[in-house]
């Protein structure tokens with residue numbers, strides 16, 4: 001283990017692993033999403049993971065993990081999860097990983113291979129996404145899956161997030177989203193970098209040359225829109241009208257509200 005990494009190992013929940021798995025119970029992350037395209041896409045991601053991951057115990061690497069998992073509970077309950085995060089508060093907040101490692105996913109080389117790597121709402125915060133993706137390719141078992149959830153830099157929210165200062169993100173989380181603790185240690189939003197490989201097309205081209213095949217990709221309306229329509233209807237109406245006008249003048253079938261994406265990649269066997 002590199003010297004800079006502190007390792008905290010938690011006992012595996014053996015009693016839980018041996019209990020029957022209630023198939024239809026979803027994680028809080030999914031239940032907390034407002035109805036809409038984001039929730040629908042996450043449900044599709046869950047059904048693909050349920051169908052494509054091998055039966056039995058699973059080795060999962062979560063690169064950048066907070067307090068809530070985005071994985072289906074049926075997968076989580078038969079998994080040994082290793083989480084790596086650079087923020088000690090986030091490591092403390094994480095309650096579902098069996099192994100919690102304080103470290104940098106740009107340099108961390110796991111000592112084993114994984115059935116699934118998940119990196120959710122993280123790559124936009126990373127200066128060297130190139131290094132992270134190369135490490136992920138190395139760390140997957142043959143036929144292993146990589147799930148990435150990230151903002152779409154070519155969307156309205158992506159452009160605003162990329163070019164606005166961090167204090168504005170904190171203000172938005174506090175006053176529009178109503179997250180009172182936003183910006184406090186261990187609490188979102190985290191500073192963003194938006195490396196060029198956060199763009200889905202570029203990311204796919206990069207990993208295609210390293211033996212990963214796309215099995216699911218979906219750009220979808222950011223959950224911030226339905227959230228805003230409920231919490232701040234006037235602001236939402238103005239932004240919706242602006243988005244509609246942009247969609248009308250932009251070439252092709254672009255929807256600037258498609259602020260986020262999911263992609264699932266499979267390592268060729």
Ligand SMILES: C[S@@+](CC[C@H](N)C(=O)[O-])C[C@H]1O[C@@H](n2cnc3c(N)ncnc32)[C@H](O)[C@@H]1O
Nearest residue numbers: 064065066085086087090104105120121122125
């Ligand atoms: C927006 S949070 C997402 C957390 C979690 N995946 C989720 O969706 O709730 C971004 C996370 O990436 C972590 N992070 C940022 N840069 C990192 C790095 N270089 N190595 C490891 N973790 C990093 C942050 O500490 C934070 O926990």
